[in-house]
Amino acid sequence: MRGCDVALLGLIEVGLACSGRANSNTLPPELQVLGAPSQTLDVKFPLSSPPYAVNVQPGGTLQASDTVDAPEADVGPLSKHGSNLFVFMMVDPDINTTHPTYVGLHTMVANLTPYNENGAASHSSHPFTTVATYIAPEPPAGEFHDYTLLAFHQPPHFSIPAKYASYVATTPTSPLNRINFPLQQFIADTNLGPVVAANWFKEGSA
Numbered sequence: 001m002r003g004c005d006v007a008l009l010g011l012i013e014v015g016l017a018c019s020g021r022a023n024s025n026t027l028p029p030e031l032q033v034l035g036a037p038s039q040t041l042d043v044k045f046p047l048s049s050p051p052y053a054v055n056v057q058p059g060g061t062l063q064a065s066d067t068v069d070a071p072e073a074d075v076g077p078l079s080k081h082g083s084n085l086f087v088f089m090m091v092d093p094d095i096n097t098t099h100p101t102y103v104g105l106h107t108m109v110a111n112l113t114p115y116n117e118n119g120a121a122s123h124s125s126h127p128f129t130t131v132a133t134y135i136a137p138e139p140p141a142g143e144f145h146d147y148t149l150l151a152f153h154q155p156p157h158f159s160i161p162a163k164y165a166s167y168v169a170t171t172p173t174s175p176l177n178r179i180n181f182p183l184q185q186f187i188a189d190t191n192l193g194p195v196v197a198a199n200w201f202k203e204g205s206a
């Protein structure tokens with residue numbers, strides 16, 4: 001079982017992660033620049049058939065069929081830190097191997113609030129704002145990419161500066177406009193502060 005990192009993986013990923021890639025739980029490259037988050041972000045991808053959702057495990061491997069629909073982040077465990085609103089992103093730091101903070105932007109959501117205690121609330125019932133619509137992973141054949149899920153406290157008056165409008169847009173040529181999104185500069189320009197919680201997975205083919 002060497003290289004399988006079984007302890008970190010949910011049952012669903014066991015077997016998929018045994019491709020011989022070492023260090024599958026290593027922090028993705030952009031987080032090595034931004035700094036390790038103190039908490040793991042609870043994220044799941046909804047599925048249309050049983051088991052109806054797949055939970056992201058740090059460094060785990062997912063299949064394309066797991067990530068068709070937009071990820072859902074549970075920011076409830078983070079809300080004790082103050083702000084009740086969060087900004088959530090999914091990015092690909094492996095599109096630019098020399099500048100890992102120039103990421104591919106797969107989605108950005110603002111005004112995300114904690115789930116209800118009763119568990120009845122679904123992601124769609126929350127008044128979150130989709131800033132950048134979800135684009136599923138499209139790793140080039142023969143490559144595995146990291147996909148990182150990030151949560152930030154949303155600062156007051158958060159908005160998207162005009163110079164980033166082209167990056168968050170959804171256009172007929174998307175995802176080309178989402179490439180080389182300057183994440184670190186965006187964080188500085190919008191006062192997002194440190195990554196509060198993160199999670200990540202790998203997807204691709206050997």
Ligand SMILES: *[C@@H]1O[C@H](CO)[C@@H](O)[C@H](O)[C@H]1NC(C)=O
Pocket residue numbers: 095096097098099102180
């Ligand atoms: C990586 O990002 C840097 C900084 O924006 C850019 O100059 C370079 O062209 C990018 N590389 C690729 C392969 O896109």
